[in-house]
Amino acid sequence: MHSTFASRYVRESLPRYKMPEKSIPKEAAFQIINDELMLDGKPRLNLASFVTTWMEPECDKLIMDSINKNYVDMDEYPVTTELQNRCVNMIAHLFNAPLGESEVAVGVGTVGSSEAIMLAGLAFKRKWQNRRKAEGKPCDKPNIVTGANVQVCWEKFARYFEVELKEVKLSENYYVMDPAKAVEMVDENTICVAAILGSTLNGEFEDVKLLNDLLLEKNKITGWDTSIHVDAASGGFIAPFLWPELEWDFRLPLVKSINVSGHKYGLVYAGVGWVIWRSKEDLPEELIFHINYLGTDQPTFTLNFSKGSSQIIAQYYQLIRLGYEGYRNVMDNCHENAMVLKEGLEKTGRFKIVSKDNGVPLVAFSLKDKNRGHDEFEISETLRRFGWIVPAYTMPADAKHITVLRVVIREDFSRTLAERLVLDITKVLHELDALPAKPSSKKPVNGEENGKISGSLEEKNGTVVKKTAMETQREITAYWKNFVMAKKSDKNKIC
Numbered sequence: 113m114h115s116t117f118a119s120r121y122v123r124e125s126l127p128r129y130k131m132p133e134k135s136i137p138k139e140a141a142f143q144i145i146n147d148e149l150m151l152d153g154k155p156r157l158n159l160a161s162f163v164t165t166w167m168e169p170e171c172d173k174l175i176m177d178s179i180n181k182n183y184v185d186m187d188e189y190p191v192t193t194e195l196q197n198r199c200v201n202m203i204a205h206l207f208n209a210p211l212g213e214s215e216v217a218v219g220v221g222t223v224g225s226s227e228a229i230m231l232a233g234l235a236f237k238r239k240w241q242n243r244r245k246a247e248g249k250p251c252d253k254p255n256i257v258t259g260a261n262v263q264v265c266w267e268k269f270a271r272y273f274e275v276e277l278k279e280v281k282l283s284e285n286y287y288v289m290d291p292a293k294a295v296e297m298v299d300e301n302t303i304c305v306a307a308i309l310g311s312t313l314n315g316e317f318e319d320v321k322l323l324n325d326l327l328l329e330k331n332k333i334t335g336w337d338t339s340i341h342v343d344a345a346s347g348g349f350i351a352p353f354l355w356p357e358l359e360w361d362f363r364l365p366l367v368k369s370i371n372v373s374g375h376k377y378g379l380v381y382a383g384v385g386w387v388i389w390r391s392k393e394d395l396p397e398e399l400i401f402h403i404n405y406l407g408t409d410q411p412t413f414t415l416n417f418s419k420g421s422s423q424i425i426a427q428y429y430q431l432i433r434l435g436y437e438g439y440r441n442v443m444d445n446c447h448e449n450a451m452v453l454k455e456g457l458e459k460t461g462r463f464k465i466v467s468k469d470n471g472v473p474l475v476a477f478s479l480k481d482k483n484r485g486h487d488e489f490e491i492s493e494t495l496r497r498f499g500w501i502v503p504a505y506t507m508p509a510d511a512k513h514i515t516v517l518r519v520v521i522r523e524d525f526s527r528t529l530a531e532r533l534v535l536d537i538t539k540v541l542h543e544l545d546a547l548p549a550k551p552s553s554k555k556p557v558n559g560e561e562n563g564k565i566s567g568s569l570e571e572k573n574g575t576v577v578k579k580t581a582m583e584t585q586r587e588i589t590a591y592w593k594n595f596v597m598a599k600k601s602d603k604n605k606i607c
Contacts, residue, residue, distance in 0.1 A: 116143045153501050159519045159533075160503040162346055162376040162472075166524035171429045174422075175381070181421035183221075184412070192421045195428040196221050199374075202431050204388045206352050207344075207361040207370050218395055219388035220413055221374075221424050225345035226265035227415050228371035228387035232341050233269045233303075235369065235389070238396045240303040243337065249300075257297045258306040259289025260508040261313050263345070266306060275303065281510040287466065288316050291323035295330055304339050304368070309360055310347030313507060314516070315472030317347055320360040320367065327366055339368040345385070346472045348372030353440040354447060355470065368394045374427045377472075379434070379442065379523060384423035442523050446473035449530045450521045456534030462541060466516055473521040478514060485549020488515045491540055498536045548591055 116122065121140040126132070155165040167175075178192070186193040197216070204217030211217055222228045237254055244251035255276035258266055262279070270277035278297050280289045288311050298305060305327065307320045320342055327338055342360060344351070349372060351358050361367060367390065374384035389395045400413045434442065450473040457463045457477055467476040479488060492504035507514040519533065 157499050158501040162520050163382045178422050178425050183419050183421040196424045199427050209362045222385040224385040225371050225373045228385045229265050232369040232387050235395050236303040253301050254303045255301050257294050261311045263312050287314050288318045291319050295326040298338050302338050304341050306341050309344040310472040314467040314476040315474040316468045317471050324364040324366045340366045342370045344370050345373040346376050349377035350443050353443045379430045380426045446521045453530045476516045476518045478516045486544040488517050494540045
């Protein structure tokens, strides 16, 4: 009588759009929700995401113990505030901010890199407006220069805060922003140039050093003061440990702000990002609000107000738990596993690797031969049967004809899993090779056999005629019927 699955609560459909009139027992509520969540994919096999999916049990406990703390109540939770300030200073020093021995860094914790980018963009916009007003010039048409490979948060910033987005188009085999083309697009209304340290598309680092040098030249000639923001959401916790000699951060004079995602290679669960400014002069004072209704005067520069403390505490845990040595070991391991996966895919002879070895530990790859009639989207879909979530997508403007698959290597992706993934991808290729090719909708071209059906087109008396949907369906059905019957016939043969 008291069994959850024997109760009436699991026999009736729960409301989907309106709150129910009556309560249900906590056991029933838990079981119903838990059962439905079983249909989600497994986070650790979600190779589409850069976001951390595993942390140590000790950190999990810290997170749960602080899950009811509202970070914004700084007077009530002064230690949590202190931990955030320590994180800001540690990350600023990691990015080579020009700080004195006892100087405090300028930065803030956010809910992710999207909020961090909004705040950095607002600082650039306000500084540009103030400078234009002081010069007596119009300040109503700001723009920002980026590559077409930027994450969607940059498009959101441009649209939400009325800034024109000037994108440097990509080209085949060059999937990041070209610094020379970016500098050409800079004009007197450019608030900054955004460089990406770890492209979402293929993990590649953009050449921030070259961008800085070219922009210094242009500023000297024009008298402008155009600066750089580095979107290091993915690469900010990678480059300092794997390639410490790479100049991309505050060592370059025009880099005024950097954002990084703590919940990516900062190794914290989703919900924390950071933005660091070079100096106080780079964050206009009028953007900072002061409140006193929580007990004391508190400065705040965020888009939202309330947020949890757990991820801030988790970030501090990782920074002191791992230290420089631990982060370097984790990133080395991720990079090595990415190379194992890359080599395994190359050995199949079927894929072209479009990611770079020096960048975010991921492998982006596309099919070499698409004449077999199957594409990357089919591989992605078939891999889900094995539990893997591997995204397939097309590149942005001017490279849209390129389709790639991408596997992100995170801390919890082991060598064994990398080798297993290669085996499963090989199985998928064999399965797809055994299937009939998808109907093609392309018109026959010179060199192809005339008069033969090509997908939904056929040639009659020299004229290409589009077949009806019914004719196409009948052809596919007949083909599959013959294919299945042949398989059954082979299976029934006596060896």
